[in-house]
Amino acid sequence: MSGSASWSFSEEDSVAMTALLQKFLFESNARCALLVDRSGQLVATVGEQPNFDPTAFATLTAADFSANDQLARLIGETDFSSLFHQGEKESMYLADVARRVILVALFDNRTTLGLVRLKLKDTVADLTKLFHEVFSRGGPGKPQQAGLLAGADDEIDKLFG
Amino acid sequence: MSMINYASREINCKIVYYGSGLGGKTTNLEHVYGKTKPDTRGKLISLATETERTLFFDFLPVDLGTIRGFKTRFHLYTVPGQVYYNASRKLILKGVDGIVFVADSQIERMEANQEAMQNLYDNMAEYGYDLTKMPFVIQYNKRDLPNAAPLADLQASLNPGWEVTDAAKQRVAPDPYHAGENLVSQLPTGEWVERAQYFEAVAVTGDGVFETLRAVSKLVLKTLS
Numbered sequence: 147m148s149g150s151a152s153w154s155f156s157e158e159d160s161v162a163m164t165a166l167l168q169k170f171l172f173e174s175n176a177r178c179a180l181l182v183d184r185s186g187q188l189v190a191t192v193g194e195q196p197n198f199d200p201t202a203f204a205t206l207t208a209a210d211f212s213a214n215d216q217l218a219r220l221i222g223e224t225d226f227s228s229l230f231h232q233g234e235k236e237s238m239y240l241a242d243v244a245r246r247v248i249l250v251a252l253f254d255n256r257t258t259l260g261l262v263r264l265k266l267k268d269t270v271a272d273l274t275k276l277f278h279e280v281f282s283r284g285g286p287g288k289p290q291q292a293g294l295l296a297g298a299d300d301e302i303d304k305l306f307g
Numbered sequence: 308m309s310m311i312n313y314a315s316r317e318i319n320c321k322i323v324y325y326g327s328g329l330g331g332k333t334t335n336l337e338h339v340y341g342k343t344k345p346d347t348r349g350k351l352i353s354l355a356t357e358t359e360r361t362l363f364f365d366f367l368p369v370d371l372g373t374i375r376g377f378k379t380r381f382h383l384y385t386v387p388g389q390v391y392y393n394a395s396r397k398l399i400l401k402g403v404d405g406i407v408f409v410a411d412s413q414i415e416r417m418e419a420n421q422e423a424m425q426n427l428y429d430n431m432a433e434y435g436y437d438l439t440k441m442p443f444v445i446q447y448n449k450r451d452l453p454n455a456a457p458l459a460d461l462q463a464s465l466n467p468g469w470e471v472t473d474a475a476k477q478r479v480a481p482d483p484y485h486a487g488e489n490l491v492s493q494l495p496t497g498e499w500v501e502r503a504q505y506f507e508a509v510a511v512t513g514d515g516v517f518e519t520l521r522a523v524s525k526l527v528l529k530t531l532s
Contacts, residue, residue, distance in 0.1 A: 152308060152309040152310070152311065152531070153308065153310055153311070154310065154311035154312070154313060155311075155312065155313065155314070156313045156314070157313055157314045159314075160312070160313075160314035160315075161314075183308070183310055183402070184308075184401060184402060185308045185310075185321050185401055185402025185403075186321065186366075186382060186402070187310045187319045187321075187382070189310070189312070199349060199350050201349045201350075201368045201382075202349060202350050202352050202366065202368075205352065205366045205382065206352070208401075209354075209363060209364065209398065209399075212398040212401060213363075213395065213398060216394060216398065294311060294318075294375070294377070294531055294532075295374060295375060295528060295531040295532035296532055297532070298374055298375050298528075298532050299529065299532055301374050301375065302374060302525055302528045302529060302532065303525075305371065305372045305374060305379075305525075305528075306371075306521045306522075306524065306525045
């Protein structure tokens with residue numbers, strides 16, 4: 147591989163992700179769910195709109211997960227599939243999805259860690275299935291994105307002067 | 308790993324500024340942050356030590372414009388320059404789409420530059436990425452200092468070129484940013500070599516900062532065309 151692989155998702159994928167996350171929020175009573183890809187890009191946000199910068203949040207989430215992966219390896223584990231950060235009022239639970247995406251649930255004292263963890267497990271399984279489909283059709287060199295900017299060289303040149 | 312969101316019509320790409328300690332990577336990002344309009348950039352996140360040395364990374368998202376109806380969002384990262392933090396350096400390279408190597412032009416930093424370049428190759432190889440086949444530019448920073456090494460020495464040391472084996476690419480390619488120079492050329496021995504695009508800069512005053520960013524962003528978008 148010369149560089150990292152691109153991936154893309156369609157409007158239908160986005161609707162399917164949102165539906166799964168909404169179901170999770172309804173069942174767990176968590177406040178907000180975010181999907182972040184492992185390189186730090188925000189994929190989706192559902193629920194109460196966070197009052198922080200979601201892009202920065204996504205970056206730090208990916209870094210947090212990557213750092214913990216390395217810690218896992220140091221103690222002889224292959225990875226930590228989930229992480230929990232407990233705050234006084236707000237807490238967050240992070241779980242790996244298909245080794246490429248991270249699901250983050252933000253919740254407060256209106257629910258419990260046990261319920262969030264339980265409901266998140268099913269959601270992760272559903273999302274894993276969905277992302278396997280997305281990745282299998284959206285890999286590098288696949289027509290969907292290979293042609294995205296095809297013939298746009300002039301436009302790119304113009305944009306950068 | 309560029310991510311294309313067809314729902315919000317966005318192309319997201321990741322660019323990493325790499326280089327030895329105190330070379331000016333963070334300064335590059337600070338200049339971009341200071342000179343872009345607030346509505347086209349996000350927050351500058353710095354995970355630094357008390358003495359302002361980058362501990363994990365600096366991060367700045369910027370929008371560079373719209374192409375084919377897709378907003379192009381670039382996430383700019385720097386890595387810690389100190390070798391001590393190599394583990395976190397490596398993590399930042401995950402999913403990278405384009406690299407800017409920031410070299411410190413001072414003669415006494417030549418060795419540190421070379422070590423950082425080797426370290427970049429090694430860390431990329433561990434992810435299975437080939438630096439010679441992806442968007443990669445070099446910035447020679449601190450050109451204003453009296454002890455700056457001559458450009459030719461820096462080029463010879465950090466950008467000697469890699470062999471071009473693909474016959475289709477074995478033809479002279481002029482350097483669009485330096486008149487009379489070539490990015491792909493044939494050596495007297497007959498071998499074809501390709502060099503990375505390079506830029507001279509003084510990041511503290513902003514000279515060369517946007518030229519470097521534009522060049523690498525353009526290369527990244529061209530990989531999608």
